[in-house]
Amino acid sequence: MPWRGLVAELSLSEQIDAQIRAAGPISLATYMGLCLSHPRHGYYAAGRPIGAKGDFITAPEISQMFGELVGFFVVNLWQQMGSPLSFTLLELGPGRGTLMADALRAASKADGFENALHLQLFESNANLKAEQEKRLGKHHPYWAPEIDIVSDDPLFVVANEFFDALPVRQFVRAADGWHERLVGLRDGQRAFGLSPTPIANDAVPEELRGAQPGEVLELATAATDAMQRLARKVAVQGGAILAIDYGYARTQTGETLQAVRNHAFADPLAAPGQTDLSAHVNFAVLGETARATGLAVAPLATQGEFLLRLGIGERAKALARANPNEAANIARAVERLTAPEQMGTLFKVLCAHSPGLKPAGF
Ligand SMILES: C[S@@+](CC[C@H](N)C(=O)[O-])C[C@H]1O[C@@H](n2cnc3c(N)ncnc32)[C@H](O)[C@@H]1O
Structure with a gap:
C-alpha cells in the first residue's frame, strides 16, 4: 500500500x-x-523554547549565579539533615540543564555531596532531554517517567518555572x-x-x-496534584521542595493565562502547539497542599529576597573580581533577577520542607 x-x-x-x-x-x-x-505536536514535546532564539529566557539562563545559589541552598539542607550518604535531587522541567549544572558545580565542593547524590530529572521534551544529557551526563541522571517515581532516600525537589506550565x-x-x-x-x-x-x-x-x-x-488542578504527590514522598522520606515561579501569594480572582511566542505576547487560540501557554501559580494552594501532607512551609519569599538573602550580592562581587571585563553584565544580571520592577517581585519562592529543617533564604 x-x-x-x-x-x-x-x-x-x-x-x-x-x-x-x-x-x-x-x-x-x-x-x-x-x-x-500532545506527544507529537505539543509545545513541550518538541521544539527549543528557551533562549534568545526560542520564545523566552529563564532565570538560570540569565546568570550562573541563580543555579549556584540553588546549589548552596540544597547543600545547606542536606548538611542540616546530617549529610545522608544517599539522597535524591529531582528537578522538574530542567529546561536546558543550566540551573542544575550550575547548582551541582557549586554544591559538589561540599565534602561527600557528589558521592551521595542520585540525580533525577522529569522532562517531556526530547530536545531538552538531549541538552540535559550534554550538561548533566557526568552526574548520571535518571529521567523519571512519572513525577513521583523516586527511591526511598531523602528527597530534594527543585522546580523553576515548571508549575506555571501545567494546565x-x-x-x-x-x-x-x-x-x-x-x-x-x-x-x-x-x-x-x-x-x-x-x-x-x-x-x-x-x-x-x-x-x-x-x-x-483559575484552578490549577495539575499543579496541585503534582505538589501533593511529591509532598507525600518528602513527608515520609525527609527533605524539601523548592518551587520558583511567577505567581500570587493569596487565592484571588483574575485571569493570568498568557501566550508567548518569539518573546512577545500572542493569541492563545491562534497556533496550538507553537505558542507557550502558561498561567500564574497560586502559591497559597501549593503551600496548603504541602502542609496537608505534614510538611512545614516557609513564609513565601520573593525571588529578589531569596537571592539577596542567599548572598547574590557577594557572589556577584567575587565573579566581577575574577572577570573584570564582565562586571557590567554581572551587575545587569543581578538587577534583572532581583529588582522589583524586573523578576524580583513577580517571581516568588516556595519551600515546603520536613519540620525541623531551616531553609536558607526565607
Ligand atoms: C518554562 S520551562 C523552564 C525550564 C527550566 N526550569 C529553566 O528555568 O530554564 C518548563 C520546563 O518544564 C518542562 N515541562 C513542561 N511541561 C511538562 C510536563 N507536563 N512534563 C514534564 N516536563 C514538562 C519543559 O519541557 C521545560 O523543560
Whole structure:
C-alpha cells in the first residue's frame, strides 16, 4: 500500500478542531494540555523554547549565579539533615540543564555531596532531554517517567518555572454561579465560550464565593496534584521542595493565562502547539497542599529576597573580581533577577520542607 505514507498527519490545530466538531467544546485545561503536551505536536514535546532564539529566557539562563545559589541552598539542607550518604535531587522541567549544572558545580565542593547524590530529572521534551544529557551526563541522571517515581532516600525537589506550565481550568462568575470557560468553534474559528451549567458552589474556594459577576477564577488542578504527590514522598522520606515561579501569594480572582511566542505576547487560540501557554501559580494552594501532607512551609519569599538573602550580592562581587571585563553584565544580571520592577517581585519562592529543617533564604 505505497500511498499510505502519503496520507498527511493532521496538524494539532486540525486535530483539536475535529475533536470539538465531534464531541463539543473542550475545557481550557484540556486545550492547554493538548497544546503543551500532545506527544507529537505539543509545545513541550518538541521544539527549543528557551533562549534568545526560542520564545523566552529563564532565570538560570540569565546568570550562573541563580543555579549556584540553588546549589548552596540544597547543600545547606542536606548538611542540616546530617549529610545522608544517599539522597535524591529531582528537578522538574530542567529546561536546558543550566540551573542544575550550575547548582551541582557549586554544591559538589561540599565534602561527600557528589558521592551521595542520585540525580533525577522529569522532562517531556526530547530536545531538552538531549541538552540535559550534554550538561548533566557526568552526574548520571535518571529521567523519571512519572513525577513521583523516586527511591526511598531523602528527597530534594527543585522546580523553576515548571508549575506555571501545567494546565489550568478557568471559571467566570455570572449571576447564577461560576461557569467553566471552554474552547469551541464559532464560524469555523476557535473561540472562547462558557459552559451553560454552573459548577457547584462548594467547588469554589471559600474566600471567593462572594465574587462579582465577570470575575475569573483559575484552578490549577495539575499543579496541585503534582505538589501533593511529591509532598507525600518528602513527608515520609525527609527533605524539601523548592518551587520558583511567577505567581500570587493569596487565592484571588483574575485571569493570568498568557501566550508567548518569539518573546512577545500572542493569541492563545491562534497556533496550538507553537505558542507557550502558561498561567500564574497560586502559591497559597501549593503551600496548603504541602502542609496537608505534614510538611512545614516557609513564609513565601520573593525571588529578589531569596537571592539577596542567599548572598547574590557577594557572589556577584567575587565573579566581577575574577572577570573584570564582565562586571557590567554581572551587575545587569543581578538587577534583572532581583529588582522589583524586573523578576524580583513577580517571581516568588516556595519551600515546603520536613519540620525541623531551616531553609536558607526565607
Ligand atoms: C518554562 S520551562 C523552564 C525550564 C527550566 N526550569 C529553566 O528555568 O530554564 C518548563 C520546563 O518544564 C518542562 N515541562 C513542561 N511541561 C511538562 C510536563 N507536563 N512534563 C514534564 N516536563 C514538562 C519543559 O519541557 C521545560 O523543560
